[in-house]
Structures are given as C-alpha cells and as structure tokens.
Amino acid sequence: MGRYVVRRLLQMIPVFIGATLLVFLMMYALPGDPVRALWGERSVDEAQIAAMKADLGLDLPLWHQYLNYLLGLLQGDFGTQIASGRPVIDVITSALPATLRLTALAFLITVVLGVGLGVIAGLRRGGKTDRMILFVTLLFISVPVFVIGYLYQVFFAHNLGWARPTVQDPTAWSQLILPAMVLSSLSLAYVARLTRTSVAENKRADYMRTARAKGLTGRRAVSVHLMRNSLIPVVTFLGVDIGNLMAGAIVTEGIFNVNGIGSAVYRALSYREGATVVGIVTFMILVYLVVTLLVDLLYAVLDPRIRYA
Amino acid sequence: MSDRTERPTADEPNATTGTTGPVETTSSGAVRIDKSAEAPADRDTPLLEVRDLQVEFRTREGVARAVNGVNYSVNAGETLAVLGESGSGKSVTAQAIMGILDTPPGHIAGGEIRFRGEDLLTLSEDKRRAIRGDRIAMIFQDALSSLNPVLSVGYQLGEMFRVHRGASRREARERAVDLMERVRIPAARERVNDYPHQFSGGMRQRIMIAMALALEPDLIIADEPTTALDVTVQAQVMELLAELQREFHMGLILITHDLGVVADVADRIAVMYAGRIVETAPVKELYAAPAHPYTKGLLESIPRLDHKGKELYAIQGLPPSLTALPSGCSFHPRCPLSTERSTTERPPLHPVLDASEAPVAGRGSACHYWKETLHG
Amino acid sequence: MPDVPMKATPEAATLKATQPAVPVPVDEQPDSGPAPGKPRSLWSDAWHDLRRKPSFLISAGLILLFLTIAAFPGLFTDASPRDGDLTQFYLQQPQLTHFFSPEWLGYDAQGRSIYARIIHGTRASIIIGLTVTAIVFVLGSLVGMLAGYFGGWVDTVLSRVVDTFMGIPFLLGAMVILVSFDVRGPMVISLALAVLGWTTIARVMRGSVIQVKQADYVQAARSLGAGTTRILMRHILPNAIAPVIVVAMIALGGYISAEATLSYLGIGLADPAVSWGGDINFGKDSIRVASHVLIFPSIMLSATILAFLMMGDAVRDALDPKLR
DSSP states (O other): OHHHHHHHHHHHHHHHHHHHHHHHHHHHTSSOOHHHHHHTTSOOOHHHHHHHHHHHTTTSOHHHHHHHHHHHHHTTOOOBOTTTOOBHHHHHHHHHHHHHHHHHHHHHHIIIIIIHHHHHHHHTTTSHHHHHHHHHHHHHHHSOHHHHHHHHIIIIIIISOSSOSSOSOTTOHHHHHHHHHHHHHHHHHHHHHHHHHHHHHHHTSHHHHHHHHTTOOHHHIIIIIIHHHHHHHHHHHHHHHHHHHHHHHHHHHHHHTOOSHHHHHHHHHHTTOHHHHHHHHHHHHHHHHHHHHHHHHHHHHHOTTOOOO | OGGGGGSOOTTSOOSSTTTSOOOOOOSOOOOOHHHHHHOSSOTTSOSEEEEEEEEEEEETTEEEEEEEEEEEEEOTTOEEEEEOOTTSSHHHHHHHHHTOOOTTTEEEEEEEEEETTEEGGGSOHHHHHHHBTTTEEEEOSOHHHHSOTTSOHHHHHHHHHHHHHOOOHHHHHHHHHHHHHHTTOTTHHHHTTOOGGGSOHHHHHHHHHHHHHTTOOSEEEEESTTTTSOHHHHHHHHHHHHHHHHHHTOEEEEEESOHHHHHHHOSEEEEEETTEEEEEEEHHHHHHSOSSHHHHHHHHTSOOGGGTTSOOOOOOSOOOOTTSOOSSSTTGGGOTTOOHHHHHSOOOOEEEEOTTSOEEEEEEEOOTTHHHHHHO | OOSSOSSSOTHHHHHHHHSOSOOOSSOSSOOSSSOTTSOOOHHHHHHHHHTTOHHHHHHHHHHHHHHHHHHOGGGTOOSOSSOOOHHHHTTOOOOTTSTTSTTTTOBOTTSOBHHHHHHHHHHHHHHHHHHHHHHHHHHHHHHHHHHHHHOHHHHHHHHHHHHHHHHSOHHHHHHHHHHTOSSOOHHHHHHHHHHHHHHHHHHHHHHHHHHHHTSHHHHHHHHTTOOHHHIIIIIIHHHHHHHHHHHHHHHHHHHHHHHHHHHHTTSSOOTTSOOHHHHHHHHHTTTTTOTHHHHHHHHHHHHHHHHHHHHHHHHHHHHOGGGO
16 A cells, blocks of 8 residues: 555656646636736736836746756745736635535535435336436536526525625635535536446345345345445545545635635636646646545555455 | 137146145255244145246237146255246246246236245235245356356345344344355455445355345245356355255255256256146156156257267257247147147146156146157 | 346347447447447447437538538528618618528628628638637647657656646636737638647547556557557547547637637637627627627527537537437
8 A cells, every 4th residue: 555655646746747747838828918918908017017027037948947946846835926026826725714614504405415416316216206406417417607606696695695695705714505506506416417327226235135145134235335435436436536625616705705715816817827827737736646645545445346456 | 719628627636746646855854843843734734835826917919828727836845946948937937936927928927926825816815925045045156147246245144134034124134244255255344335246156056045044934946046156166165055954844846948957956856838837756766767858858969978979968948938839838839749730639647657667756748648658 | 247237138148248349449339339249339329329410400400501501502591791771771771581682681780681791701710710620629628638648758748738737727828818919810710729729629639548558458459569650540549539529619619609709809800801709799889779780690690509519419429329
C-alpha cells in the first residue's frame, strides 16, 4: 500500500505540471492581453504597459514565466494580482470558507438524497417508484443548473418565502440550503442513477441468492450484503464529484450572490485577471488530484479484490 | 394454461420411495437418535416430499413452464440424484424447495413441498426463512460468485450462527474456524479473515459446504457442487460431501448433469427432462438397464473405454422450448421410439415391472415403451 | 446457474447453441429478437427493442423536430429574432392561444418576439452540440483505441495525457480559453469545449477496447495472421464502439448545456447571435415581472438536452440487456 501511494504521488507530478501548464497557456498564450485589459477602453500609455509587464515578469518568454510560476507554487505562492498587488492565496483563503460550506452542504444532500433515491429505485427496478425517480432525475440532468437556480429562487424564496433569494451571510447554514439544493441537483441525479444501476445489478448477483438461501432477513441481506457491494462504484463517483461541485459553484454562487471561489474566479475572468484565474484553477486541480488519490485508496479498503502492488 | 389436464394425476405411481415401496438403500445404518426424535411425523414420512410441483416463469415470449408436476422424496441419510441437462427444471425445483425462486418472473403454480410432513408452501415467509439455512441448506455451483466478494469467509460463515442462533460476533468467528477445520481447510484460524478470492476453487467450494453444514441441517441440496472444479478436486469435494452426509445422517439432493458424479454417491436417481421426471430408479439398476429412451441416450453418450474406436452416440436435436412444449411426450421429437401415440398421449410415470410382472421397488418410467427400452 | 436464468427465457440456452459465430461482446444471451436460428447481431437486436420503446420514439421525434428547426427556422416563423419594438412590445405577456404567431410566447425587454428567438436560437445550440460531439468522438476514440490496444508505454503516456486534461475543470477551463477571444463564434466555442471534453470518450473507448481485445475471436484473428490495422478496424472497433456511442449521445446533451451555461455567463455566444443561454441570462433580470422571458428559452433548452439524454439512455438499455 505504501509503495502504491508513493507511485501514485509520483504519477501525479506530470499530471499536475501538465494541467497547470495547459491552464497557463490557455490564459496567456491565446490572444488577449491581461495588462492591456486593465486599461479597458481608455487610451493606453505603451511605456507604462511595458514597465508594468517587466515588473511582473510578463515580458519574459512564456516558458520562463511558467517556470517562475511553478517555482513560486513550490513555496506556496499562487501568484499576485496585477491590479491590486494582492497575493492570490489571500483571494483563495478569503473566498474558500463560503465555498467549502456550500460544497459540503451540497455534498451532504447529494449523498443522502442521491443514494437514498437510488437504492429505492434499484430495489424496485421496473416498478412505478423506479420509473418516477428515473424521470425526475432525468429532468434534473436536463434542466441546466442556472435555470433550476432561478426556478428555486422564484418558487422557494419569492413565492413561498421559505428562504432568502440571495445569501447575505455565508456563515449561516440556513441561508446556504437553497443554493446547496441547486448546486447538488445535477450530482444528486447522477448519484441516484448510478446507485440504482449498481443496486439493481448486484441484487441479482449469485451471492444475493446465497444470502437468501442462508435464511437471512431481507433487511440484513440488503443492508449488509447488497449495500457493501453496490456502494463501491458510488463512492468512487462521489469522490470525484467533490471537485465538480466546487467548479460548479461558479454558476450557483453567481445566482445567490455568495462570495466564494466561484464568484472570485468569475470576477477575475471578466477582468482578465490572469494571475487570479490561473491561481484558482491550479488550486482546483490540486483538490481534484488529492481527492482522486483518496478515492483510489478508499476503493482498496472497500473492495478487498483490489490489491495494489 | 389450457393443457392443465396434462398434469400427472394422483393415481400415477409416485417417484417417491413412500408410494412405490420404500427403497431401503440408505448408505449408512447409523441413525442419529436426536435427529429422528426431532421429527414430528412418524418414521414413514419422508424427510422431504415434493408432490406435483409446478413452476412457471412469465417471460416476454410467454409463460415458460419450467417444472411441470415433479414428484420426488428424500429420506434422512439418503442421497437422491436429480439428473438432467440445463433447462430440465432440476435447479428450479431446488430453488422452489429452498424458497429462493425469483418471483417475479417465477412463481409456483401448484403442488406441495412437504418437509417432515409440513407443506412449506403454506408457511409464512418468516417461518420459511427460519427453515432456510437452518434445516434445509443449499450448496451452489459457482462458489466464487456465490460467496460475497467483499466480506471475509469468516464473517459469512459466522453469519449463520449470528442470524439463526443469536451468537455473538466472537462466538460466531470461533464457530467459523471450527467449520473451516471440519471441511479440512488448512490453517483455518489464520485464514478465517481472508476473502473468497484468496482461496482456490476447491477450497472455496469447501467453504460453501461448511456454510451449508453450519447448523447441521436435515437436508442439503447441492446444485452441481463440483461442476466448476477441476476433475481431481471434484472427487475430493464429492467425497467430503458424502462423508459429512453420513456423519450427520442428512438427506442429500444432488443436482447434476454428470452421470459420472452420481454413480458413486447416490442411492437413487430421478432423471428430469423438460420439467418432468422421466425415469426414477435405484442408481445401480438405472445404469444396468435404463427404462426410458432419454436415460438410455444419456448413458450411451458417455465415452467408454470398451467402445473405443466406435462413434459416440448423441441424442438427436435440442431440448424443447419451455414456452412451447411438444404435445404428448415432451421427448418425442428426439426419440428413436417415438410413435403416433407419443405425439398425442403424454405417458404417465409407469411402474417398471420385472419378468414376473411384479413392480420393481422404486422404479418408474414415463415412457409408453418402457418395456421395449428396458429389454431392447 | 439456475436452469432458467432470471430474465432470459429458457429458450436462450437453446438459442445460444444455434447462434452463428457473430461476436457479440455485450449481449451474450439475447433474450428477444427475430425468430430463433436467424443471424442476430448486437445492433439488430437493439434496433428490434428500440422500435417498440416509447422513450426512444419520443426522443427521436423531438430530435428530428429540433434538427428541422435548426436547419429551417424560416419554416416556423417569419418574425425576426433581432428587430424589437421597444415602444410597443416591452415585456409583453404571452398570448398562449396565438399559436406560432410572434406574440405567442410574449416579448422580451427589447420588444423582441420570444417565439422567434427560441426558434432562431436552436441552430447555435444544435451546431455546437453536434460539432463538439463529432470532434470529441473522433479524437477520443482514436486515443482510447490506441491506448487500449497497444497498452504498455503507449497506454501509460496517453493515460497521463488524459489525466492531465481531466484535471482541469470542464466549464471553468472552457471559460479560461474563451475569455481570450473577443469574438466567440460557434466554432471557437465548439473547439474550447472539445479540447476539454474528449477525455471522457477516450476513457470509455480504452476500457471497451481492453475488454474486446481479450475476446477469443480477436485472438483467433491474430493467430490467423491478421494485421494490426485489420484487427483494429474489422474486429475491435465494431465491437468496442457501442458504449462509446451511448456515452457520446448523452454527452451531446451535456455539451448543449455547457454552451448554454457559457452564453448565460456572458462568455459564450453574444449579441447579435441568438442563443438560449444568452436569452435566459437576459430574462433573469425581469424574472419577477415577466417570467416568460426566462421560462420559454429554458423549456426549449431543457427539452433539447432531455431528448438527447433519453435517446442515449434508451440505446444503452437496448444494447445492454443485463440491465433491463
């Protein structure tokens, strides 16, 4: 196991370098000039721009700029905002708590409702309940998150008055419920469908027949034998989904006016604030890689057939 | 549904020892007192008696009649081999006895399954569950897929004691080790926490046997217990099973398609074809002189050393579709003896008579021309 | 094995023996289809199933309708999606009985007919959805097939490349690419989505090829001396492609959704291009007084995505009888 972890960590290095390089290239090598964008439509002083670029190291060749960025990362430096001179890591740490809370709540909803509905549907595959759950989840997947966001906002906040239409205080869990419901809707639907498939497949496995032949109660056969097997692929999906939820926050945070990572990156994008964008995306890549590794290790715990050499 | 009348009627000779004269060929004389004392019914009642069992499967192509009036019985300490190709209904019958039929699509359309005289089909699900695994246990063919891949074998064995006996976790684990030792798994104590995939095929099947034996049931149904194993391992596993059966004086229903497996261990054989029993006989007599063309065909299709160089016999055609069974005798499209009568009139299970016209104990054949088959 | 497999008819056992040696990777025991004895393939089996499936028929009908709207919007409305009359039609409510007339679904805050806009907005979504899927399908299949078939260092390198692209959040990555462009047409958006989207297909294809590669008929072809190209094209590709097609169909809906999200966020299509996502963004400002500005493009968008998802689901179920 220890050796496997080391190997996986080593494998992550080229992936991390590759992914950050891609983002770096996407931000800086494509047309568009972040420094010039600072001036917007106003008249531009070329000398000032050149000086600023030299100061920021933006006059260096792209590979050199990237190298500097990587070296900075090694020391925990995610870059510095061009306009304000604020370290990007500051931007991340101040925006992170709200996003983490929102993501955690959305994750909870996904797990409880997604797995719950999936199990119900899987156990009654082909029945009325199953068909209804399938249809509802299909709707959740089809209706884009921003549409669901506005529908919920109008219905739950404006019409019913159960929640505030926007989040005033991101430390208040109660205010985050509505955005978390919106954020989780897509994941919830996927998790429910995956769980359903997995449960339905395992339900007809030979070992379930054995469980019945052993005279186990239906409840025990399902909760011990069926669940332990069915949830393996679901756990894998849930792990990777944490990353998706964080990235998906960009839309949800916009609708509900949450000052989180998503809003920060959106703002940075609109101003072409390259350093912030690259810094935040780098952070998300890190989260993704760490979560993927953890899921792989968890997989080995859940499924004894997997052995890591 | 319309051909309901085809079902065997009550006056047919039954493929049970009870009605056509008991076949007292129990392989072991050692009757365990405690077991027989438990029996609520009198000594003449067979341990298990299946009467006119019918099982149907609703499929998209129509109703598949997998079991069409099967009768058999097993006594304590006796081994009944149920022989047939896949689709003959032998496993479905077993699942119906265990109460683990997949419903839907399957359902029991009629008949009785009497265990110690009590019809299991009339019991509540709770009562049936209490019998399953405890009094009647089953061994499946493919131990790898039949054992739960993510639970240790110790857990799966111990579960029997925890569920049926309310044993503690630790106690259950101890009993699991005992069981593994009993089926001669080396280093049982060290291996009790291992998972099924860490054992060899033969060892896994031993674990399945241990699981079935856990609560010392009265009856074990073994569904092709050795089919998935290497030939050398097959013999060992079969021996172990037979030995344990003698030791506990259990009834054993051995389901197989392999005539070779049957010969050494079974007392009696019931041959199934298309959901019916076509011949039943004590094992030696069946081998010596089959009374049904299907059995005869099966025996002749076994390669034999003294027939070396000759062409191997093969039964013509394919087993019938269970959604559209042939009229009359289900075997008639493949039968060399088939006549006009075979296509219209379904043969009941005739008692097989010896030269002096006296019924041979425990023998029956569902063929109009059993005499010709027997002597031809 | 029970004599009667759970779902298959007892007939299945019979069929298996009479089946011609057509390699069928997913469907080992087809349990419905043409009369026994006839040659049956995975696809003809699936087709036989699909024809009778309501969800397939509905989604196919919807997709046909959307394709027609995308190709010939003029057939559905004469009204211009761009010219609005602010003075007359500002946020006018829908006239739900005036079918197919410009005022049917109301007007937006610039006095433009919503009906005309959702009709003319179809083309962009469909074109982007199809283009992304086409690029992703070709690129992803190729990479996946090479990685899966050759294994070894080829697989290691390609898998790391796939991992690299997977590490970048899909939508956010596309946004990073797109902000660099001042003018964002359907082609630029399609490329941005495809650059980050092909990895899913590559993974599915790789897994599928690895499975098919081990099949006996591939081994047989190899032992008969068939060349690599021939094995890949004749034996592996046809048998490995089914799950990829299903994933691509479902992904198509996802790409349409992604494009709408980008346009909604103002980083996709922009005026004067007509797009559902942009219109939804436009409608959110007046959601409390004139919800129709947001609702109708949302319905159109969701229905399109739904159609492709349903189609993908139906085809998958038909191809994978294990899950019926």
